[in-house]
Amino acid sequence: MAGHFITFEGIDGSGKSTQARLLADALRAEGRDVVLTREPGGSKGADEIRRLLLEGDPDRWSAETEILLFTAARRDHLERLIEPALAAGKIVICDRFADSTRMYQGLSRGNLRAKVDALHALMIGREPDLTVLIDMDPATGLTRAKGRNGHEERFEDFGVELQAQMRAGFLALAEEFAPRFRLIDGARDMESVARDVMACLREALA
Structure with missing residues (x-):
């Protein structure tokens, strides 16, 4: 029996990673077979690409190069973890997926959405069954994100203007793909x- 693919989206610091973990814990407590993963990452190859994307100077990559790197990481993640787990009937919960690329690379750093969608259709070809968008004030979210004091802060370093643009973009995306967004x-x-x-x-998976 095919499984269910659930993704969490939102601006940095919105709490989506925490909520993805809490949902996985709750479903496991009910006896469900759950795989909790994240992007970029989730497989060995994708984790190697993650370091290239999330560390270093904000201007390290052009938006076009980022699109290619994210898609390469996602393809490896899909092949090695997501699709096998779904085929085995498991619930896959993923912290970010293609919607983040549609926003961060397709919207924020130039009008590249068409390129993101074309590459997604060619190399990924899968959308989640359900996407949970955790909405958050951009300034509050950025304060939370910077308070983690981690080393993967390349996108946070673009500032609150990017977070505000991303929030508006995610809300628009939720309307565009309304059947799967909550x-x-x-x-x-x-x-x-x-x-x-x-x-x-x-409600969504009843």
Whole structure:
């Protein structure tokens, strides 16, 4: 039996990674077979590309090069982890997928959305069954993200203007792909957000 593919999207610091983990934990507690993964990454090859993308100077790559790198990482992730897990009937929960590339590379760094979509259709060809968009004020999200004090902050270093543009873009994307998107207010305690995420999941996959 085919599994279910669920993705989480949102600006940096929105809490989507936490909510993806909480959902995976809740479903496992119910006895579901769950794979929790992330992008870029999720497979050995994709993790190697992740380091190239998320570390270093903000101007390290052009948007066109980023599109190619993200797609290469996604293809390896899809082949080696996502598709085998779905074929085995598992629930795959992924922190970011192609919608992030549509936004960060296709919108924010030039009008490259058509190129992102064309490459996605050619090399990926899969959309999630359900996408949970955690909505967050851009300034609050950026403060949260920078507070992690990690070394993968290349996109955060573009500043709050990028985060504001991404929020608007994600909200527009949720309308464009309305059947699979669910919008969740992330400006609340994580337990309340998690309850809404689970309710959306049960409704969408009933």
